[in-house]
Amino acid sequence: MLVVAASGAAHAADLNRSYEADASSSSAKSIVTFSGADWAKDASYFYSGAILALNRDISRDGFRLRGFAGVPLYEYRGDDWTKFDGDGVQADVMIGYSWIRPFVTFSAYIGVDYQDYDITPHDPHSKVTGSETGFKVSADLTSAYDSPFYFNFIGSYSTAFDSYWTRGRIGYNSGRFVIGPEAIAMGNDGFRAHRFGGFASIRMELTSGVHSEISAHVGHQWVDEDKGGGNYQGGEGTYGGVGFSLVF
Numbered sequence: 001m002l003v004v005a006a007s008g009a010a011h012a013a014d015l016n017r018s019y020e021a022d023a024s025s026s027s028a029k030s031i032v033t034f035s036g037a038d039w040a041k042d043a044s045y046f047y048s049g050a051i052l053a054l055n056r057d058i059s060r061d062g063f064r065l066r067g068f069a070g071v072p073l074y075e076y077r078g079d080d081w082t083k084f085d086g087d088g089v090q091a092d093v094m095i096g097y098s099w100i101r102p103f104v105t106f107s108a109y110i111g112v113d114y115q116d117y118d119i120t121p122h123d124p125h126s127k128v129t130g131s132e133t134g135f136k137v138s139a140d141l142t143s144a145y146d147s148p149f150y151f152n153f154i155g156s157y158s159t160a161f162d163s164y165w166t167r168g169r170i171g172y173n174s175g176r177f178v179i180g181p182e183a184i185a186m187g188n189d190g191f192r193a194h195r196f197g198g199f200a201s202i203r204m205e206l207t208s209g210v211h212s213e214i215s216a217h218v219g220h221q222w223v224d225e226d227k228g229g230g231n232y233q234g235g236e237g238t239y240g241g242v243g244f245s246l247v248f
Contacts, residue, residue: 027209028057029247036243040221040234043074045241058247059100066094066109072232078123088117088232092136092158103147109138113158117232127161128190128232134160143173150178163188169199176203182217186233192224193233206246215243 035048049068051058058064069091076084094111113136117129138156143149150173155166164187171180177200184195197219204212218240221233 028059029053029209029211030056030058032058032245032247034243034245036215036241038239038241040239041237042076043072043232043234045070045072045232047071053098058098061098061100064096064098064107064109066092066096066111068092072117074232074234076235078125082121084119084121084123084126086117086119086232088115090115094136094138096138101144103144105142105144107140107142109136111136113160113163115158115160115163126190128188132160134158134163136160146173146175148173150180161188161190171199177201178203182219191233193221193236194224195219195221195239197239210246210248212247213243213245215245217241 030053032051033048034050037047038045047068047070049066052065053060053062054065055062069089072086072088072090074086076086078084090113092111092113094109096107096109096111098105098107112133114131114133116131119126119129123129136156136158138154140152140154142152150169150171152167152169154168155164157164165184166186167182167184169180169182171178179200180198182195182197182199186193186195197217199215199217201213201215204214206212218238221236221239223236
């Protein structure tokens with residue numbers, strides 16, 4: 001069965017570039033907001049979320065509260081070439097802690113994940129349909145904001161539909177621009193896939209005390225295993241997306 005859909009799913013929130021390592025401003029920042037979209041073959045995904053530093057300073061060690069919501073839209077054909085249209089809602093609320101060090105930031109989160117998918121017409125063979133609420137864990141390791149060698153390694157797992165998402169990025173950081181390759185592995189009860197491509201981002205100060213980052217990524221996705229109607233991450237072929245974040 002050929003299945004198609006969007007990218008990042010409940011893990012799209014991880015596009016956030018982790019301004020937590022940026023302590024260059026004299027005024028403390030406590031909130032990161034992020035939003036964006038991702039496209040793959042016959043699929044799209046739109047998301048938004050925020051991270052709040054509970055100590056009111058995201059450049060220091062401390063607890064974080066994170067919320068995220070996303071909407072996947074996808075279509076696929078069954079074994080008899082019946083066309084199915086899918087849409088969903090994904091959301092999580094997580095509490096975590098960030099450790100800020102001179103050259104690296106490490107963050108870990110735990111929380112509740114909700115996923116709901118509706119397929120029209122009903123597909124009796126789909127393993128990922130209806131709603132599930134599960135326990136979710138996530139962790140990421142990111143280079144310092146001003147380090148010329150950029151890296152970010154992130155992964156998450158949810159018991160809802162046995163979902164996982166991992167990504168590794170390395171690159172060159174000029175101070176304003178970051179560019180490099182990325183590799184992604186992801187899946188759930190219905191599919192397994194991986195991606196390889198590249199990303200680029202630009203940092204700007206919109207107003208005094210408000211920093212922003214715009215990012216884009218593109219590459220190729222391989223679908224390793226499709227076990228029945230669960231691939232809301234996209235079909236095999238080109239993928240791409242954009243993201244926008246603010247810290248204030």
